[in-house]
Amino acid sequence: MIGATALAASVRDGSRRAADVVQQALERIAATDAKVNAFTSVLAERALKRAKIIDLHPRRERMRLAGVPFAVKNLFDIAALPTLAGSKIERDAAPAARDAVLVRRLEAEGAVLVGALNMDEYAYGFSTENTHYGATRNPHDPTRISGGSSGGSAAAVAAGQVPIALGSDTNGSIRVPASLCGTFGLKPTFGRLPRTGSYPFVASLDHLGPFARYVADLTLCYDLMQGPERHDPACAQRDIEAVSPLLDQGVGALRVAVLGGWFREMALPEALAAVDAVAQGLGTTRLIELPEVARARAAAFLITCGEGGALHLDDLKKRANDFDPMTRDRFLANALVPAAWVVQAQRTRHWFARRVARVFETVDVLIAPATPCVAPAIGTEWLEINGQRLPARASMGLLTQPISCIGLPVVTVPLWGMNPHAPQLPIGVQLIAAPWREDHCLRVAAALEAMGLCSAPVAKGF
Amino acid sequence: MDHSAYIDAAAATLGLSLSQEQRKGVALYFGLAASMAALLQGLPLGPTDESGTVFVPVEPEVDG
Numbered sequence: 001m002i003g004a005t006a007l008a009a010s011v012r013d014g015s016r017r018a019a020d021v022v023q024q025a026l027e028r029i030a031a032t033d034a035k036v037n038a039f040t041s042v043l044a045e046r047a048l049k050r051a052k053i054i055d056l057h058p059r060r061e062r063m064r065l066a067g068v069p070f071a072v073k074n075l076f077d078i079a080a081l082p083t084l085a086g087s088k089i090e091r092d093a094a095p096a097a098r099d100a101v102l103v104r105r106l107e108a109e110g111a112v113l114v115g116a117l118n119m120d121e122y123a124y125g126f127s128t129e130n131t132h133y134g135a136t137r138n139p140h141d142p143t144r145i146s147g148g149s150s151g152g153s154a155a156a157v158a159a160g161q162v163p164i165a166l167g168s169d170t171n172g173s174i175r176v177p178a179s180l181c182g183t184f185g186l187k188p189t190f191g192r193l194p195r196t197g198s199y200p201f202v203a204s205l206d207h208l209g210p211f212a213r214y215v216a217d218l219t220l221c222y223d224l225m226q227g228p229e230r231h232d233p234a235c236a237q238r239d240i241e242a243v244s245p246l247l248d249q250g251v252g253a254l255r256v257a258v259l260g261g262w263f264r265e266m267a268l269p270e271a272l273a274a275v276d277a278v279a280q281g282l283g284t285t286r287l288i289e290l291p292e293v294a295r296a297r298a299a300a301f302l303i304t305c306g307e308g309g310a311l312h313l314d315d316l317k318k319r320a321n322d323f324d325p326m327t328r329d330r331f332l333a334n335a336l337v338p339a340a341w342v343v344q345a346q347r348t349r350h351w352f353a354r355r356v357a358r359v360f361e362t363v364d365v366l367i368a369p370a371t372p373c374v375a376p377a378i379g380t381e382w383l384e385i386n387g388q389r390l391p392a393r394a395s396m397g398l399l400t401q402p403i404s405c406i407g408l409p410v411v412t413v414p415l416w417g418m419n420p421h422a423p424q425l426p427i428g429v430q431l432i433a434a435p436w437r438e439d440h441c442l443r444v445a446a447a448l449e450a451m452g453l454c455s456a457p458v459a460k461g462f
Numbered sequence: 463m464d465h466s467a468y469i470d471a472a473a474a475t476l477g478l479s480l481s482q483e484q485r486k487g488v489a490l491y492f493g494l495a496a497s498m499a500a501l502l503q504g505l506p507l508g509p510t511d512e513s514g515t516v517f518v519p520v521e522p523e524v525d526g
Contacts, residue, residue, distance in 0.1 A: 204515055295502055295505050301495070301498045302498050302499060302502065305495050313476065313478075317476070317477050317478055317479075328484065328487070329484055332478065332480065332484055332488045333487070333488045333489075333491035333494075333495065335478060336476070336478075336488070336492060337492075341495065341498075344499070344502045344503065344507075345499075345502060346515050347507050347511050347513050348502050349514035350511065350512055350513060350514040351511055
């Protein structure tokens with residue numbers, strides 16, 4: 001299926017009309033969404049109106065995403081709709097006054113928003129088994145989870161409903177569903193992309209980013225969303241550092257190593273096989289261990305508790321039973337977490353970031369699994385990892401949480417056939433770089449895609 | 463460790479009324495957070511090991 005970059009080129013040169021492209025996307029969503037339940041709103045009227053504007057637009061021939069349909073996790077503001085963030089409670093919220101900044105930036109380049117996507121309630125989960133809106137199913141096996149919390153975003157891309165989708169990642173919520181649904185996903189450096197106009201989960205840890213089926217599309221989308229924005233206090237006021245022109249540089253002299261320790265101990269054989277395949281493809285045998293990874297994960301866990309619990313305290317007091325049963329008791333417990341634990345977590349986070357910065361003095365890209373295993377069946381409660389019986393849903397983030405804790409940029413790349421018992425299922429590998437070096441992980445992702453080691457095909461039957 | 467007394471006191475202080483059904487889940491998840499906190503306490507940090515949060519002062523918006 002054609003990607004966003006090629007689609008935009010055809011709309012720019014007039015060989016396709018944006019209105020036809022969007023109409024086809026809407027028809028595809030209508031025909032397939034019952035199988036995956038990725039969309040919570042489809043914006044047919046708005047999208048067709050916008051597409052017609054693109055077709056007549058005086059700048060159409062210069063719009064880098066001319067006519068490209070895209071969709072966003074339903075925590076992004078969409079003008080005139082309440083921002084649900086996967087909840088029932090926010091149905092009562094006032095409609096958003098305008099679109100989120102990232103939606104506006106993509107539409108300014110000709111992209112067309114076609115809908116909002118399912119997620120775990122308030123982004124607190126790794127499975128998108130949302131009680132209010134139903135589970136989003138994995139397009140590669142509808143009996144399995146899509147991952148979360150941006151499950152609708154990954155599933156919509158994997159099902160070929162849209163070539164690009166946006167999600168958020170606090171503890172792994174882009175990387176986990178990208179891994180389980182077999183798409184490329186980018187969690188940029190913390191503070192790179194502005195979050196203005198999105199519903200927060202944990203302000204200290206929230207990142208926004210794209211999903212796509214091609215690295216060039218992922219990179220273009222990322223490039224077009226960059227730039228300072230003063231209303232998000234965490235957004236670094238940095239100039240745009242475009243990566244698309246650098247993608248064809250390949251791996252070049254980049255120094256690559258595999259992460260050992262925690263990142264191998266907490267992974268099942270298919271995840272290790274995927275990492276080893278990537279390492280072999282990149283010609284590296286170097287192994288690096290980061291210090292105190294379990295504590296870094298614990299720090300992210302407690303910061304999430306403290307900030308997430310406090311954010312929802314008012315609703316927890318007034319209407320706790322309107323929360324999803326999948327999140328309610330966790331949010332209630334989180335509201336009680338003492339400040340000393342959260343402050344210690346923030347100090348630990350900074351300690352870990354300084355230690356990892358030293359590691360990046362001698363390496364450019366680190367390789368680790370994105371999830372411990374391929375997608376579990378919907379409803380799975382427990383997994384056995386490293387000889388321990390662990391809660392399945394929380395365990396999906398074991399390998400992503402220590403990395404987002406310190407805001408490093410990560411591209412997740414999908415591999416196939418790594419689990420001999422489920423060869424049709426993908427699993428993702430994280431390519432992790434130093435802060436602000438998205439170019440490094442995107443270049444390596446492009447090289448792996450060019451080698452044929454990683455790809456993100458539309459799921460069979462879609 | 464039994465956190466029941468803390469859970470009851472903190473919930474009452476915050477004005478959170480926990481049903482019996484909720485309280486069971488809350489005890490489970492609070493216990494999990496406590497185990498994470500215990501793990502963090504084992505890392506020796508000095509007084510100059512600062513927080514990962516940094517406040518950014520807000521300048522007034524000036525047109526032009």
